[in-house]
Amino acid sequence: MTVMEQRGAYRPTPPPAWQPRTDPVPLLPDADPYRVLGTEAAARTAPELLLRLYAQLVRGRRYNVQATALTKQGRLAVYPSSTGQEACEVAAALVLEERDWLFPSYRDTLAAVARGVDPVEALTLLRGDWHTGYDPHEHRVAPLCTPLATQLPHAVGLAHAARLKGDDVVALAMVGDGGTSEGDFHEALNFAAVWQAPVVFLVQNNGFAISVPLAKQTAAPSLAHKAVGYGMPGRLVDGNDAAAVHEVLGEAVRTARAGGGPTLVEAVTYRIDAHTNADDATRYRGDAEVETWREHDPILLLERELTARGLLDEETRQSARDAAETMAADLRARMNQDAALDPMDLFDHVYAEPTPQLREQRALLRAELEAEEEGAR
Amino acid sequence: MTVMEQRGAYRPTPPPAWQPRTDPVPLLPDADPYRVLGTEAAARTAPELLLRLYAQLVRGRRYNVQATALTKQGRLAVYPSSTGQEACEVAAALVLEERDWLFPSYRDTLAAVARGVDPVEALTLLRGDWHTGYDPHEHRVAPLCTPLATQLPHAVGLAHAARLKGDDVVALAMVGDGGTSEGDFHEALNFAAVWQAPVVFLVQNNGFAISVPLAKQTAAPSLAHKAVGYGMPGRLVDGNDAAAVHEVLGEAVRTARAGGGPTLVEAVTYRIDAHTNADDATRYRGDAEVETWREHDPILLLERELTARGLLDEETRQSARDAAETMAADLRARMNQDAALDPMDLFDHVYAEPTPQLREQRALLRAELEAEEEGAR
Amino acid sequence: MTTVAVKPATMAQALTRALRDAMAADPTVHVLGEDVGTLGGVFRVTDGLAAEFGEDRCTDTPLAEAGILGTAVGMAMYGLRPVVEMQFDAFAYPAFEQLISHVARMRNRTRGSMPLPITVRVPYGGGIGGVEHHSDSSEAYYMATPGLHVVTPATVADAYGLLRAAIASDDPVVVLEPKRLYWSKDTWNPEDPPGVEPIGRAVVRRTGRSATLITYGPSVPVCLEAAEAAQAEGWDLEVVDLRSLVPFDDETVCASVRRTGRAVVVHESGSFAGPGGEIAARVTERCFHHLEAPVLRVAGFDIPYPPPMLERHHLPGVDRVLDAVARLQWEAGN
């Protein structure tokens, strides 16, 4: 049986047998975002997982703060912070197996780091020494993607290819609320559903696309409601509740791995910082809104839960903080070294073999640089 | 209050006030396509409307048959027939007021004709003497659109512009089942819903996109289910039931006109002929399927209803047939005359004023043609 | 006569002023794009327009470039004059089908009965330390698409004049705004902004007799600087700023080259199949026997735009221009 034949989709067979094959009701998200922390569902979550999430959240916040500081020191060209969104970033990374693939957007360096990518390599694009700093195959993390939503069909294609090869690999793709308006979002979700590809789409609805609030982006009951139009389940989750995001994504990953097809997850969260360090958020939102969200901080929520369950002693706190500081110190130190640059890189990777035209241009630049060096001597 | 402020859409206000603003349930289509003919709902439909639809269906069928014949005689470069889909074509045209706009695809010449466009002018694109044969402003019919789904944002923009100007104009845009997979479909519906633009989207689900059946196009419960993802109502209708299509579209048009925003209507129908005269449908579907659909023919359905209600006498039949024959004879005669061609048209409409470069090229062709004529003498 | 304040303005401010004046003069002018409303655009070019004219005139759209341009088509069909902002060059690519298959063709398709007076503003080019996808020079794509006008200012005054002309045009115009000149300044009189520039006219920015530098947009200042430096080497260079890539001003360009007998085309866009090929070819066709040397090209390399730390190697600078001038076979005569 081919993959094509395994799919279930409605056909408009002649009347009167018009009934849709899929019941839409199970595809629809709940009205309220799913929460775990502070609810009865929390009891189901293993303490080890909560503590692991906690350590990663603390480290993730420190990473965001450090990266933002590096922009002020001119060590990063730009940084789109995920402060406030660490629960999504971290859960997306932790929920995957080693053989799975992560497709991050420009905002998701933290997810890449949480999956094991060296922070310095994750930040290469934003430092500006090259477009991607890591080998995507090493940790199975696709290059950070800047053109919005264009990474989504890549994730679908990769997941589909893995399935065709018989590998039980899942792809998890991250996109913002604004990105859901792009045509590529639509095409990717449709391909995924038709192919029943093992993909999980994680929309981080952080309320804004740069300055544009969600209300100008969509009139939908929720972004998760888009799922039913592709015949896949949509799930709405509190994006600041790390345990809830982990659980919902985990379920989606398991379904995908088992051949059950894709899921669309909307995680409702908030971008605490400006769009990037270059953005001035005061132009489009008030402090009060930010403050309300600070009270719903993902670390705070988790600490409250851990404390209530007696899982958070000072030692645990301190060890998380220490690990975060070690990471930050290392990042700071290494980012303060100048990046190693080779201008010949400009020509050497455009094609497997440079074209005759590129060889000429390479020679020109090499000669210019040699003359420059000559002059400098 | 600006148009932007009138929209209703959910915002992710800080927890715990997460409730979606829109209740998704009223947006969802029924499980079964809505039918009128042969049901109790038929009683609600005025006999005049049924008879008007009937005359147009008969004329429309004749038009399809004639146009197809013209391809065999080499008088049309290509013809994508709407045989079997006349109920949708005709209802789409009749449901609009004069000031409204119709946005047809390449398959919808019949809708243009039913709205008043001269059949010869409607067929210009397919005859091959020019890209559009009619002035779009005359009957407020946009040029037939070939790149799939690209006409949908046009319809949204026009409807939005009309609303901004204070005109109560509605745009009705037609697209196929295959076209719903394109990114432009998604972007158009989203813009329409966010702007609450007075647009009606009519998807003619005729089972195929050339050779590709719906099951390879989507895994959704129905195409109408896509609506909820934009926050607009989706309606599923029997596309061969002219009264049902007219009623559902009419409601959508009224809602749009009243400021209630867009609606997505999926009309389930069937393409009886091949994709175009150049296509060989036997390569991808069996006769049996086509035969089943012939029994659900839109003219048949309407005749059955009219007969049951004693509204169809031989005179009515004959007068519909006569009108159709007159149209066909006129179309045949005029299409058998060679099209008037002016090669200078190639240069004269690229810009308001031809560029110096085009003036040069125009002079070159003019000189060539004069030399040709010279030689022919 | 009263004395008027003449004060410096940036190119970005001139563009804002052009939009504002156009919107004030013509209620059918509508601005739409990502972040153009409340934020005033990521380059602040639409700053204040939503406040002054309302959100219906300057609208933050959903994030979808084909949708933005596609709805602009429909708005133009109904008699509006949409001015669309693409946030960055590479983010105009999703709108290419709408641009190529509709915007450029609707007038022709309808034998003139449905013109589309749409302005598409595209911040383009590099030199601002932008990360990938934020520094493309995409003019070759637009130039190869019949039905579009393509203009690009190099001065504060032209930014105003060309944008006004684009908005006033009954045809679609792609306005390529050189990002690295957004903050370039010039004095102007805000009470009496410069006139509307006609589309299709190049201008000689510096007269000279030795050779002609044919250039546009972000490379104009580079060429002017090169011309100054060349004087020391004994070359008196003429600099032609094309301003309009489509239509192309053969007259001005060829008059200059016939006078000087030598030419170098300078642009930031890649060389292969870039604007320079067309320009060199047409100048050569028209001025062959006036040429002492082949028309040379100084352009970006044929590579994806480099990361910030390497872009200086890519961008044609004064030295590369001077090297090309040196290769114009001076031994051969003149």
Added chain:
Amino acid sequence: MTTVAVKPATMAQALTRALRDAMAADPTVHVLGEDVGTLGGVFRVTDGLAAEFGEDRCTDTPLAEAGILGTAVGMAMYGLRPVVEMQFDAFAYPAFEQLISHVARMRNRTRGSMPLPITVRVPYGGGIGGVEHHSDSSEAYYMATPGLHVVTPATVADAYGLLRAAIASDDPVVVLEPKRLYWSKDTWNPEDPPGVEPIGRAVVRRTGRSATLITYGPSVPVCLEAAEAAQAEGWDLEVVDLRSLVPFDDETVCASVRRTGRAVVVHESGSFAGPGGEIAARVTERCFHHLEAPVLRVAGFDIPYPPPMLERHHLPGVDRVLDAVARLQWEAGN
């Protein structure tokens, strides 16, 4: 040695054979596109592949070109070699962002660690009576995009050889298939199809001493016919078939032009900012002192592609080529 049947095949059949042989030789080769499976493509180029290799190897996709190319990127990331069919030239435009921003750049972006061996087949050009959007010559867009190879066959054998080479390439290759040559025939031996052609090599289709016609794809037969006709006028024309637009074979082209001293570039694509500008410019740069006349261009007009009944006026034909040859300033010498 046994004698083998040598029978005529069309270009379309040669392409089918190339796909089939590539799929048989390499299980990672996957074909995807609209109608490529059950129907075998609207030009029947993928005929029989789904039946032979299964629907997972030759897949009818949903109708969305960005989705097709975008998923192909993901498939290539996982080690497959996708061959994508765009149904017609103009219907490749929705996939431009994926093509320009990802397909062309992924290898470079990742310093070689993530190459994308994707083949994009695009039926292009006119002359088949197609209605609007079915006859575009879009090669200028592809040529101006660094990171892509661009090839286009003019013969049945090259159709096979270039498509095999494209699929075998570790880099993305756009294969422009001239629609009006799909049914052109040549004899070949189906037991022993022609070899894989290297990408980047032009070929001299006809030797001559008076002038060089530089051309490719659908215009090759036109130029060969023109060369025959020119003989009557006393011109002995050389015809160079580029086959590969990127990389460009400067060596073969310039060797020819240096020999003949005169050149005309012939293509169906629009002239302004089209391939001919690049070709004329680079030939002139390299062969200036060998040229007796400027390199001339014979190309489509700079207009949206005409409707079927008017396309003959647009397409460069034998007469227009001969007219250009006549303008090569023969009085000047040789």
